[in-house]
Amino acid sequence: MSRSPIKVGILGATGTVGQRFIELLATHPYFEIHALGASARSAGKEYAQVTKWKLSTPVPESVRKMVVQECVPEPFKECGVVFSGLDHDVAGEIEDAFRTAELVVFSNAKNYRRDPLVPLMVPLVNPDHIEVVKYQQQQLKLSKGYIVCNANCSTTAIVVPLKALEVAFGPLKTVMVTTMQAISGAGYPGVSSLDILDNVVPYIGGEEEKIEWETSKILGGVLPGATGFDLHAANPLTVSANCNRVPVIDGHLACVSVQFAAETKPSIDEVRAAFSGFVTEAQTLKCPSAPGQAVVLHDAPDRPQPRLDRDLYAGACVSVGRVRDCNIFDVKFVCLLDNVRLGAATSSVINAEIAVEKGYIV
Ligand SMILES: NC(=O)C1=CN([C@@H]2O[C@H](COP(=O)(O)OP(=O)(O)OC[C@H]3O[C@@H](n4cnc5c(N)ncnc54)[C@H](OP(=O)(O)O)[C@@H]3O)[C@@H](O)[C@H]2O)C=CC1
């Protein structure tokens, strides 16, 4: 269906996630970049002068000379959607001000993920959660504005394969995950080279708690009448996470062990078939940024690997490999996602594409 382009804004446009937003949105079939926002340090200057561009493709011509705005609603008032890659120290207040000004905000920041009115949407997992924005608007007495969040990047890496398992075999009981997370996850300039080269740092502040909590909201359903989220209440899911920072630039790897709620466990061949046969609503809706394959199953015993596999489907899929029996739980596997693309900007953009297809963005 052809439609006129929807004007969009990007908050935090100069940052690590903001750059991926620009890359995705500069040539997007539904959206047209209209306004860019960042801190007072960057506001009033041309984008190319202030961004510390780290992608291997050049800064798109259409934004090079765009003047960066302060993150206030006025310059964004014509935008049908505003994407946020803001630092969490400032995202809470700014995103709320945009919503109050009747703007639609799709955010990467953690501030509203636990809000009982805000969908925590991973586009390849729970696109149905978008329905709750009507209740959010009703409760906050808004007619157009709302906030939708996407998940922590490591949470996103695991919930996509976990959803494939739930769809095929029913509820999960216990999940144990150990991550190896890329340095780009910490933004720019992020982790000091003296800390990360020749090293592994076995701590990422707040990360384990986010994975353990967010998974249940995402895999849980929507309450009757779309008045909130059930947090997997009927089948409580216990998640335990260990998070590590490793000297990789992009791509979070996670080792995951799963116990199903049902007594009988599927065979490894059935689990492999569930991963490779997983089809998501983002794909059936033909969202332009959705991957051709949501879970890419690898056969080689030493895959997936960040450097070799993070670019599959332009970083919009999750790679899974090493699917095997687990002596303690039922099955274990390794998964990989590009933390700045499907782990951040790409998820927000697919979420917005879903919202367009379902009539929540006009
Ligand atoms: N990197 C990743 O893999 C992921 C990041 N996220 C989340 O996305 C968000 C952005 O992360 P990331 O891109 O890595 O961070 P960066 O540090 O790379 O970028 C932060 C952005 O926020 C802007 N900013 C900082 N302070 C202010 C302020 N006072 N007012 C307005 N804008 C401000 C910066 O502008 P300026 O350049 O002018 O300082 C910059 O554009 C964070 O909330 C992060 O937690 C989520 C998932 C994954």
Ligand SMILES: N[C@@H](CC(=O)OP(=O)(O)O)C(=O)O
């Ligand atoms: N904490 C993640 C990135 C991130 O910003 O997460 P969150 O959006 O949950 O704050 C990492 O370091 O890899």
